[in-house]
Amino acid sequence: MKYDVLVVGAGAAGLLAAGTAASRGMRVLLLEKNDRPGRKLMITGKGRCNVTNACSLLNDLLDNVPGNPRFLYSAFSRFMPADMIDLIENEGVPLKIERGNRVFPVSDKAADIVDALVRFVKRNGVRLLTGVRVRSVEIEGGAVAGVKDADGRLYEAKNVIVATGGMSYPLTGSTGDGYRFAEQAGHTVTPLRPSLVPLELDAPSWRRAQGLTLKNCAIRVEEICSCREVYSDFGELLFTHFGVSGPVILSASAHLRDIAPGKYTLYIDLKPALSEEKLDARLVREFTSQPNKTLGNVLPALLPHSVIPVITAAAGADPARKVNQIPREERRGLVYAMKNLSAPIAGTRSIEEAVVTAGGVSVKEIDPRTMESRLCRGLYFAGEVIDVDAYTGGFNLQIAFSTGAAAAYGAAAKEEKS
């Protein structure tokens, strides 16, 4: 059987694309190499799935896309977060809005979002085959003819939507196959980089704090050559064996382009609610109320245990010294270290550990209204495989949904015309 539309990859973009094309009367085949659809969706938002962002203005959406925002103008305008919210709720999954307009299922279960998308796909009559790994996209005379699977079986289709995701978290199925399909069709794949990724630091002494989570700290990043602040934020941070991770660090990484050793310094404010003066006054109070205790025994009143050696080392203070012997300058140094704990950023963790892949199929070679290849008729791209990426907050999934919808509208319009 020759399908009108064949979608490769049943992730966020592929499920949305397949269901939308089928809702327009297309005969649709959806091929997924895993034994079930939406494996990456299941781990999004720490298993809660931040499915979109409830911002209603197109410009707010675009402001959250550092990677090629203009390319998404048309796709976003035709399929906004409100459309996605309606779609999921119409499939019986109520949603709620949290801080920063982040949208989650009321149940806090990502599985409910996957189930809703699978219902959407099936209700519209999509044929979903799991356990089928597409090996190649077949092209004849500059137009798509179908795809072949790993066993060499041909699936014929007039339109193929490649929705195979990026390179991040490859155990979920996104192993970069779509980049190969694109290159086979003559497309340029721009350099792939990790984004929303933990940072490696050149700070061996920080390893003593490994495993510690700071719920409310402020961070800022400065470019070393210009002393310019390039990012600042507030939130949760985790000390690791290689450096730092956690939501506030992942967000920072998306703002730091071309991270290289010697380019940026990370500063952490462990006491963002207190000014330096107030923190100093607090230290004075602690020191005068227990003058014969050592610094190492007084600081736990102010700091988590494992970060104390990091702070005393940064301030050049001796934790074994009695606090009544600590001079004013040394106390001031401790205050400064607590408010400005700093380390050079050495690099990022690998793309496999990143939340998203930046880079991908060049947007110059894709029609932004239809997601159709400008090089091969009937070939479409949707989702993370394209050279677009966004900040945290539900924007990356919205990109997958909006580009998936655009590809489906594009393929359906082409078939309706022919």
Ligand SMILES: Cc1cc2nc3c(=O)[nH]c(=O)nc-3n(C[C@H](O)[C@H](O)[C@H](O)COP(=O)(O)OP(=O)(O)OC[C@H]3O[C@@H](n4cnc5c(N)ncnc54)[C@H](O)[C@@H]3O)c2cc1C
């Ligand atoms: C830990 C984590 C948490 C995240 N949390 C959020 C969040 O809360 N909110 C948010 O907006 N974004 C989040 N993201 C990002 C978001 O998940 C991705 O941007 C999004 O899933 C991309 O959708 P996609 O459909 O392009 O790719 P994917 O969801 O990766 O789907 C691609 C599918 O294609 C299949 N496939 C690949 N190759 C083949 C082949 N050759 N043949 C057949 N099938 C194939 C894969 O198995 C996979 O099912 C998170 C990412 C990670 C890793």
